[in-house]
Amino acid sequence: MTDCLRSMTGFGSGSCEAGNVRVKVELRSVNHRYLKVACHLPDSFSSLQGQIDSYLKEKIERGSLSVSIQLQETDEGADNCGFEQIKRNYDRLCALRDEMAPGQEVKISDAILLQGQNGLGYKVDEESDGLLMNALEDAVAEMRQMQQNEGERLLEEFNRILDCIDKGIGQLEEALPGAMKWLGERFQERIRQWVEPTGVDLVSQDLAREIGILAERSDITEELTRLRGHLIEYRKVILDGGRVGRRLDFLTQEMFREANTMASKLPRHDLAH
Numbered sequence: 001m002t003d004c005l006r007s008m009t010g011f012g013s014g015s016c017e018a019g020n021v022r023v024k025v026e027l028r029s030v031n032h033r034y035l036k037v038a039c040h041l042p043d044s045f046s047s048l049q050g051q052i053d054s055y056l057k058e059k060i061e062r063g064s065l066s067v068s069i070q071l072q073e074t075d076e077g078a079d080n081c082g083f084e085q086i087k088r089n090y091d092r093l094c095a096l097r098d099e100m101a102p103g104q105e106v107k108i109s110d111a112i113l114l115q116g117q118n119g120l121g122y123k124v125d126e127e128s129d130g131l132l133m134n135a136l137e138d139a140v141a142e143m144r145q146m147q148q149n150e151g152e153r154l155l156e157e158f159n160r161i162l163d164c165i166d167k168g169i170g171q172l173e174e175a176l177p178g179a180m181k182w183l184g185e186r187f188q189e190r191i192r193q194w195v196e197p198t199g200v201d202l203v204s205q206d207l208a209r210e211i212g213i214l215a216e217r218s219d220i221t222e223e224l225t226r227l228r229g230h231l232i233e234y235r236k237v238i239l240d241g242g243r244v245g246r247r248l249d250f251l252t253q254e255m256f257r258e259a260n261t262m263a264s265k266l267p268r269h270d271l272a273h
Contacts, residue, residue: 014137021071021073025067031063041067061243159238162231169228
């Protein structure tokens with residue numbers, strides 16, 4: 001599989017036909033932690049269940065897949081084929097009636113019902129198996145293309161958001177020296193307000209030490225560095241593609257943690273938001 005960012009939501013269909021028979025396959029995929037396949041196929045194709053599952057596991061890594069497989073008659077020869085098959089079904093039912101319940105009525109509706117249960121009365125062989133797998137291959141290709149298209153749109157949106165965050169980091173870095181100076185002056189004034197009523201004489205050295213401690217607690221340089229590192233890793237992950245969900249979830253949580261820490265450290269509304 002080509003490594004790229006893909007959505008897990010997608011739809012694809014494919015059909016193949018030979019003679020008067022058409023096999024149609026539809027795939028629907030939604031988000032799921034693992035690969036989960038629910039396959040709905042005619043009884044005549046039940047022997048291919050394992051082959052279908054193996055093919056899907058080879059082509060698709062994650063998602064909840066719903067697989068619908070239909071066996072249909074084409075317009076060409078459909079009427080004759082269906083009519084002749086119903087007649088054969090009726091004859092078989094009559095023979096079974098004569099052997100097991102002589103005198104009991106056999107209805108045309110019973111022959112028609114048997115027709116539907118037999119999957120159009122079409123005998124499944126290697127050719128029809130090939131039709132099914134070809135249709136499945138087309139459906140998977142169409143669904144994967146849809147997922148890739150959605151992934152490309154997600155990539156654009158991710159990059160737009162990351163650019164906004166990157167811009168915000170730059171603005172914070174630019175404003176940080178002025179903010180730290182403002183904090184120092186604010187801390188100095190607060191300390192004087194606390195000390196003056198007590199009559200305690202605070203020398204400049206002690207005052208500078210206390211201001212330094214308070215300013216260090218409000219410094220967000222380390223958080224900004226880590227946040228920028230998370231942005232770089234985020235871009236790398238979405239560019240590499242593949243199975244990115246858990247890694248992006250972890251990075252997003254870490255970015256929120258750094259942002260919350262910075263907001264709590266900076267007592268300035270304009271910078272915290």
